Amino acid sequence: MTQPSWLKNAVVYEVYPQTFLDTNGDGIGDLPGVIRKLDYIKSLNANAIWLNPCFVSPFQDAGYDVADYCKVAPRYGTNDDLKRLFDEAHRREMHVILDLVPGHTSLQHPWFLESQKGKDNPYGNFYIWTNGWGEKKGSYRFISGYGNRDGCFMINFFYCQPALNYGFAPADPEYPWQFPVDHPEVLKVREAMRNVMKFWLDMGCDGFRVDMAASLIRGENAAAGIRELWHDYRNWLDREYPEAVLISEWCNPSDAVDAGFHVDFMAHCGESGYTKLFRAEPERISNSPFAGGHSYFDLAGKGDAMPFLRQFQRHLKHLGNRGYVGLITGNHDIGRFRGGRTLEEMKPAMAFMLLLPGIPFIYAGDEIGMDNVFGLGNKEGSYNRSACRTPMQWDASGHAGFSSALPEKFYLPLDPSPLRPDAATQDQDPDSLLNFVRKLLKLRAICPAAGNDGDFRVLFGEENVYPVIYGRTAGDSWLMVAVNPGGESVKASFGLPGLRQYRVLSASPGVKLTAAEGAAEMEMPPASYAVYIR
Numbered sequence: 001m002t003q004p005s006w007l008k009n010a011v012v013y014e015v016y017p018q019t020f021l022d023t024n025g026d027g028i029g030d031l032p033g034v035i036r037k038l039d040y041i042k043s044l045n046a047n048a049i050w051l052n053p054c055f056v057s058p059f060q061d062a063g064y065d066v067a068d069y070c071k072v073a074p075r076y077g078t079n080d081d082l083k084r085l086f087d088e089a090h091r092r093e094m095h096v097i098l099d100l101v102p103g104h105t106s107l108q109h110p111w112f113l114e115s116q117k118g119k120d121n122p123y124g125n126f127y128i129w130t131n132g133w134g135e136k137k138g139s140y141r142f143i144s145g146y147g148n149r150d151g152c153f154m155i156n157f158f159y160c161q162p163a164l165n166y167g168f169a170p171a172d173p174e175y176p177w178q179f180p181v182d183h184p185e186v187l188k189v190r191e192a193m194r195n196v197m198k199f200w201l202d203m204g205c206d207g208f209r210v211d212m213a214a215s216l217i218r219g220e221n222a223a224a225g226i227r228e229l230w231h232d233y234r235n236w237l238d239r240e241y242p243e244a245v246l247i248s249e250w251c252n253p254s255d256a257v258d259a260g261f262h263v264d265f266m267a268h269c270g271e272s273g274y275t276k277l278f279r280a281e282p283e284r285i286s287n288s289p290f291a292g293g294h295s296y297f298d299l300a301g302k303g304d305a306m307p308f309l310r311q312f313q314r315h316l317k318h319l320g321n322r323g324y325v326g327l328i329t330g331n332h333d334i335g336r337f338r339g340g341r342t343l344e345e346m347k348p349a350m351a352f353m354l355l356l357p358g359i360p361f362i363y364a365g366d367e368i369g370m371d372n373v374f375g376l377g378n379k380e381g382s383y384n385r386s387a388c389r390t391p392m393q394w395d396a397s398g399h400a401g402f403s404s405a406l407p408e409k410f411y412l413p414l415d416p417s418p419l420r421p422d423a424a425t426q427d428q429d430p431d432s433l434l435n436f437v438r439k440l441l442k443l444r445a446i447c448p449a450a451g452n453d454g455d456f457r458v459l460f461g462e463e464n465v466y467p468v469i470y471g472r473t474a475g476d477s478w479l480m481v482a483v484n485p486g487g488e489s490v491k492a493s494f495g496l497p498g499l500r501q502y503r504v505l506s507a508s509p510g511v512k513l514t515a516a517e518g519a520a521e522m523e524m525p526p527a528s529y530a531v532y533i534r
Contacts (some may be wrong), residue, residue, distance in 0.1 A: 001234060004049070004207070004243045006095060007262060007324065008452055011441055012361045013046040013316050016332050017054050017076055018062070018411045019391045020364060022403035027410045029391075029402075031077035036084050038092055040423070044367060045441035048095040050209050050247070052332060054082065056110050060160045061381035062332075062389075063096040064099075065106035069196040079203075086204030089164060095206035097245060102193045103215045104156035107146075111192075112162055116147030125185035126192075127162045128154035128218075130177050140218065151177070158216055158381060166191050166216040169225030182226045189197030190229065194236065213261070214250050227259040234260030247326065255316045257323030265326040265357055266312065268334045273308030278349065279335065287530050296468075297341070299418065299527060301486030306463045316357065316456060324452060325358035329366040335388045337366040343421065343433045347485040347527040348506070350433070354440040355481050355531065357456050359418060367391050367437045368421045379412055390415055395424040439506065440531075447533060448474035460522070461492040467492055478502070478534035482511070482526035496520035502532040 016269045021033030031054065041049060053063035063073070073080050089096045105112055114123035115266075129151040136142050142152035143159055156163040156200035164191060167181035179186050197208065220439055230246070237244050238422065247263040250256035256264030266274050277296050296303030315325050321443045329337040329350075338346055353359050370393060376386035390412045394401030400414050400422060414420070426432035443450045454474035467484035469492060480502060484490050496502070499520045502513065509529035514521050524530070 001260070001322070002238045002242050003262060003323075004245050006206075007034045007245060008244065009357065009445065010048050010095075010245075010359050011044075011046040011444065011450065012050050012097065012326075013041045013044065014361055014363045014529060015051050016053070016364060016389055019389055019402070021392065021394070021401075022405065025108055025404045026075070027403050027405035028075050030075065031072065031081040031085055031410070035081075038088055040092065042092055042094060042321050044362065044438055045445055046362060047093065048097060048206070049089065050087075050361065051098045051099060053101060055101045058106055058160075058452065059380045060106070061158050062379075064101050064317055065104075065158070065161050066101050066512060067106040068109040068110075070199045082430060083203050086206075089351055090204065090448070095245075095447075096204075097209055097247065098200055098206050099211060101211040102164065102196075103166075103212045104161035109163065115151050115162075116153075116280055119424075120150055125165055125179065126189055127462075128165045128177065128204060147442075156212065159180050164193075164216070166229060167225065167335075169217055170219055170220040172219075172387045173482065178219075181228065189285035190232070194233065197233075197237075201241050201244055201457035206243070207247065207262075209247040209249065209262075212248055213248035213256065213259075217459065218482040223255075239260075239418035250296040250365055252319040253323065254408075254467075257319050261322045263326045265306075265328050265361070267326075267328055274313040277305055278306040278337065278353075279339065295339075295481075297352075297485040299345065299487035301466055303463075304464045305468045306461060309458055309461055309468070311460070312356070313456070317356070318408045321453070325356075326361055327353055328359045328361040328363065330363040330388060330391055330405065331361070332363070332386055336370055337363070338369050340371065343369045345485065345527050346433055347436055348527060349487045349527040350437055351506075351531060352468070352483045354437065354444070355450050355472070356470075357452060357454055359452055360444070361442070362437070363388075367434055368423050368426050369433045370421065370517045371415065371417070373413070373415045376412060384423065386412055391421040393420055396422050443505070443527050443531070447479060449479035449533070459496065460492045466490045467522065469494060469522060471496075480530075480532040480534075482522055482524060483528045484526065484528050487526045489523070489525050491515075491524075492522045493519045494522070501534045503534070505531045505533050507531065 020029040022029050023032045055066050056068035056071045056073050057063045057065050074083050086096050110125045111126045114121050115127045144152045167186040168178040169181050171178040171180045218290035223430050230434050246261045248256040248261040250264045251267045251269040268275050279318045294300045294302040296305040310443040372387035372388050384470040387526050391402040426434035449472045454471050454472050459469040460470050466486045467490050469482040472479040510525040511530040512523040
């Protein structure tokens with residue numbers, strides 16, 4: 001299998017379009033707004049955009065309930081606007097990744113509107129329907145009494161998201177509505193989704209982030225079926241679109257890359273290490289979905305980095321050069337990276353995350369330290385996820401530079417804090433978080449040891465102990481990163497060959513690296529970081 005050449009240097013910026021930038025005054029962000037901010041994104045030293053769903057939808061799940069895979073929703077613009085985004089990004093040597101939702105559609109998708117009429121039509125088996133109300137089995141979720149068809153349809157997430165039929169591995173002969181993965185009706189669904197991908201790739205899209213990538217096939221051997229399905233798509237891409245990327249929402253990079261993906265996230269689902277590192281939040285944020293306990297990156301100094309580091313090293317070893325771990329600051333589902341921290345407290349977390357091997361993903365607004373805004377209620381199926389989906393804060397004006405509409409027409413309210421950060425103010429401050437992120441990502445671009453590839457090892461790390469220090473190498477390039485997110489000063493002794501050749505590139509005041517009894521000794525004040533090169 002081949003790798004898109006640009007992944008070796010990829011840094012991805014996630015854009016939630018409805019709250020990024022509104023250019024027509026309706027209070028909802030749009031594609032012309034994304035185009036307008038391409039130079040800003042490039043200034044971060046990011047070279048790719050992951051665009052959350054922008055397709056026609058009734059928006060019962062903020063666009064993850066697609067009603068037309070091949071048409072841009074009017075509130076965002078037109079297909080011509082999306083084509084222009086592709087072209088303008090490519091002119092800047094940037095890439096655009098679309099969000100693909102292959103596991104389900106909206107109830108309003110024409111495929112489903114036909115399917116609900118009965119099984120004797122071209123789309124009758126595009127979805128998983130039982131033969132009558134009583135033929136349900138296991139933990140699968142079904143909706144009864146919808147439409148004219150005598151049966152129940154399986155759902156993939158919300159009630160309004162009927163599951164597309166990619167088959168069962170194996171199909172249970174007691175339930176004739178379960179089709180095997182190679183059934184001709186199932187293969188029609190697989191081909192229809194291939195045509196969706198082809199439509200956008202031919203227009204200039206550079207690949208897809210795949211929503212709920214492991215959810216498409218059911219049955220006791222679903223894992224094998226999922227691998228076969230995605231290998232089929234990947235082999236096709238390798239032949240026809242070798243520079244197109246497949247990124248999964250799987251939360252297990254080893255399994256996802258084995259299944260044919262180029263990249264998968266270490267995130268909140270599946271494994272616990274990422275949550276324990278960044279997202280377990282103290283009781284002061286009691287309305288957070290991750291409240292209770294402490295992340296490692298918290299001043300209380302009660303967290304543990306080792307679950308993440310062990311999982312991370314295991315994935316790196318398993319992947320080799322076959323794929324990448326996606327390193328997310330956050331996304332539209334899991335909350336802001338800031339999570340109640342001060343902007344200065346965020347610098348150790350950014351240094352730690354953005355210099356690891358893998359591919360960084362910056363959620364729009366995390367680079368300036370936007371915070372969660374709790375208590376906003378449900379907006380298009382967001383529920384508590386509204387907290388991290390508020391409008392991007394471009395400047396210090398009353399509307400934050402997001403829209404000319406009245407604030408009550410904004411898709412979601414702005415952060416009401418008088419201290420909310422903004423990009424324009426931070427752009428002028430050389431010590432701001434924004435410029436700190438720019439420097440870290442520039443280092444990734446110019447220092448091989450700081451890039452997406454290269455070796456990684458923990459130089460100092462123990463359970464429930466601060467600091468964490470790791471080293472990276474690539475050829476003759478050497479890098480060392482140390483972080484102490486806790487509220488107490490700490491010391492660490494560790495082996496470091498060539499200690500005297502290291503020089504500090506960036507560090508918090510008070511950090512010291514010295515030689516002591518044949519070892520390196522690091523002294524770190526509270527909430528500090530240090531980056532050294534050799």
